Amino acid sequence: MTIRTQEEIVTRIWALRADRGDIFGFREEVLVEALDLDHARQVIAPRHPSEWTQRVDHETYARDYLRFAIGKILDHRSNSASRSVDKLSELAWLLGRDDIVAAMDHPGYPMYGAPKVKAFADGFAWPFLDDLDGDDRLALARMTEGQQCDPQGCERGCAD
Numbered sequence: 001m002t003i004r005t006q007e008e009i010v011t012r013i014w015a016l017r018a019d020r021g022d023i024f025g026f027r028e029e030v031l032v033e034a035l036d037l038d039h040a041r042q043v044i045a046p047r048h049p050s051e052w053t054q055r056v057d058h059e060t061y062a063r064d065y066l067r068f069a070i071g072k073i074l075d076h077r078s079n080s081a082s083r084s085v086d087k088l089s090e091l092a093w094l095l096g097r098d099d100i101v102a103a104m105d106h107p108g109y110p111m112y113g114a115p116k117v118k119a120f121a122d123g124f125a126w127p128f129l130d131d132l133d134g135d136d137r138l139a140l141a142r143m144t145e146g147q148q149c150d151p152q153g154c155e156r157g158c159a160d
């Protein structure tokens with residue numbers, strides 16, 4: 001479910017294109033899947049309409065995507081982490097949470113976006129650290145605070 005109308009989603013896609021804030025199209029990807037086929041046709045030209053899949057349950061998708069995003073942070077995958085932050089931000093918008101979008105916009109981009117992803121999880125009161133085990137939990141907690149994952153010093157990119 002989304003509180004956004006189809007027209008609002010189309011308008012947001014045009015706005016993202018206009019201000020070039022979504023160079024790789026990751027935000028648009030999330031938005032387009034929230035459109036029905038008629039509205040999707042306004043922004044893309046699906047070659048085979050039968051391949052079109054509309055996502056209806058954004059909340060389940062967002063919860064799953066949050067776990068994926070946390071994995072990318074822990075794996076120190078900067079491109080994937082950046083992509084997942086973009087997608088989570090659009091999911092927050094689709095779910096009607098402008099406050100979370102703003103909270104995610106606020107900080108810079110330290111530690112593979114860990115503070116932004118935490119802002120997303122906290123905004124929805126969804127688990128962030130809770131279902132991680134010892135080492136991962138400690139690493140993610142540290143990264144969220146802008147510290148290197150390992151107190152001894154990280155050799156995988158935190159210091160870059």
Ligand SMILES: [Zn+2]
Nearest residue numbers: 149154156158
């Ligand atoms: Zn690290």
